[in-house]
Amino acid sequence: MKFTEEHEWLRREGDLVVVGITEHAARQLGDVVFVELPEPDTTVARGDEVSVIESVKAASDILAPMDGEIVEVNAALVENPALVNEDPMGDAWFFKMRPASMADLDDFMDEDDYREFIS
Amino acid sequence: MSALPGSDLKRTPLHALHLHLGARMVPFAGWEMPVQYAPGVLREHLHTRAAAGLFDVGHMGQVILRPRSGRIADAAAALERLVPADILGLPEGRQRYALFTDDSGGILDDLMVANRGDHLVLVVNAARTAQDLAHLEAHLSDLCTVEPLDRALIALQGPAAEAALAALVPGAEALRFMDVGTFRAGGDALWISRSGYTGEDGFEISIAADRALGFAGSLLARPEVQPAGLGARDSLRLEAGLPLWGSDIDTTTSPVEAGLGWAIPRVRRAGGGRAGGFPGAARILHELVNGAPRRLAGLLPEGRAPMRGGTPVFAGAAGGEAVGHVTSGGFGPSLDRPVAMGYLAAALAGPGTRLWGEVRGRRLPATVTTLPFRPNSYKR
Structure with a gap:
């Protein structure tokens, strides 16, 4: 699993990358009450605001971590935004994307680097 | 501290x-x-x-207003110079909500005033304590001592x-x-x-x-x-539909616009025994009779997306100029839905009117509603 400086986790699944937010990010956000997901089959560029997450306190953007195409979104989050707090690293994935270049995944932090980044 | x-x-x-x-x-x-x-x-x-x-x-400012004469009525009369409230009629052992107004009829702060027998106690917003103390000193120190409490x-x-x-x-x-x-x-x-x-x-x-x-x-x-x-x-x-100074009320909003006319009693209104005599009285007394061009109202967004403070509000799903804006908005945990309040053109501020808040470039429908969003449970 890889991690971005925007507190997203990336997990390779075949030729796809699954994207979610880290436990640290979920804790900082507090109780999530609303999630807006991207449209499937959307072409995105790294840094695009593709998803919105709102806690009781504030709204935050989720950025596309890589260039590529959104192929699937987790509709369960829209029904139950609290899943983000309950299982941020597992069931609460946001979307799956097909990156333009899987090699770009190497650019991101591994778990130890991320732990250091947030400490 | x-x-x-x-x-x-x-x-x-x-x-x-x-x-x-x-x-x-x-x-x-x-x-x-x-x-x-x-x-x-x-x-x-x-x-x-x-x-x-x-x-x-404890961040809120607590201030004693003590009459130099020893007569509480002198402190009450002095404070009435700055707030359109009935302080002379506030009995010992009672508290009342009041507003410091400015010369243009805006709201300098909102506060609680308690009559504690031989003095008044004011509780003011943390962000306004220093200004309020200076305001009180400047206008009331002839009749009262102003004593901030820790x-x-x-x-x-x-x-x-x-x-x-x-x-x-x-x-x-x-x-x-x-x-x-x-x-x-x-x-x-x-x-x-x-x-x-x-x-x-x-x-x-x-x-x-x-x-x-x-x-x-x-x-x-x-x-x-x-x-x-x-x-x-x-x-x-x-x-609870309670305004927050700095978000929903400030020097650019009048008490009538903010729906706080209830805090201004008959005795301080036109025709009352102590009508006017507070900063901004001309505008505020006029608006109490004639209404204000915009009003603070509740908005219930139809979906799950919160409408935060600053969200512009429109009369239609596309085009047109904004008819208001959200001043406070978020998720209401007890209502399990987003709630917001904001200023709306008076003609559109009636309950049931359907308006649109623009969130991240998209117009989302919301219905105007009266405040509070849920009945309060004060023990009267």
Whole structure:
């Protein structure tokens, strides 16, 4: 699993990358009450605001971590935004994307680097 | 109240308790305050509505206004120069909501005024305390001394607040909404009012700074009492339709625009025995009769997306100029839906009107509603 400086986790699944937010990010956000997901089959560029997450306190953007195409979104989050707090690293994935270049995944932090980044 | 090393944030007498409880501390109006504890805003909010929440509101300014003559009426008359409220008619042992207005009819601050027999006690917003003190000194020092207090202030709010407080302070249960009294408990002199900022029954307790930790600890030892931070305080007051100075009211909003005309009694209105005589009276008295061009109203967004402060509001799903804007908005945990309040053109501010808030470039429908969003449960 890889991690971005925007507190997203990336997990390779075949030729796809699954994207979610880290436990640290979920804790900082507090109780999530609303999630807006991207449209499937959307072409995105790294840094695009593709998803919105709102806690009781504030709204935050989720950025596309890589260039590529959104192929699937987790509709369960829209029904139950609290899943983000309950299982941020597992069931609460946001979307799956097909990156333009899987090699770009190497650019991101591994778990130890991320732990250091947030400490 | 001491300053943080290396910063100029002030600390309330309960600061150590917040750290002990694992609060997330944030800067707020010059103070280092708990925004939430471990359970989080949602649970703190719901616990307050179900049982009792304990809030540190020691950042708010507490001020004694003491008449130089010794006659309370002189202090009341002096304060009436600055607020369009009936302070002369405020009986001993009662508290009233009031507004400091400015010459253009805007709101300098909102405050509580209590008659404690030989003096008045004012509770003002933390962000406005310094300005309010200067304002009082400038306009009332001929008739009153203005004495800022460094007492702690604790709000205990929710349906279980009465029993929890009465267990420690017998007799407090006899207070009714907006009563104030002095109670003795364990050697402490507690100034208690039955009031708050949540829409719930509850109390605000002023206590000597060096006694506050012990008293708060005794309240928190009761299982029905849980600490609640500024985050829950904000979502609770939003559901209760209570405006926040700096968000919903400020010097650019008049009392009538803000829907606070109820706080201005007949005696201070045109034709009343003490009509006018406060800053901005010309505009405010005119608006009380003729209405204002815009009004603060509630908005219920139709979907799940919160409409935050600053969201522009439109009359249609596309095109047109904004007809208002949201001043406070978020998620209402007790209503399990987003709620917002904001200023709307008066013609569109009636309940039931369908409007659109523009969130991230998209127009989302919302229905105008009266405030509060849920009935308050004050014990009158």
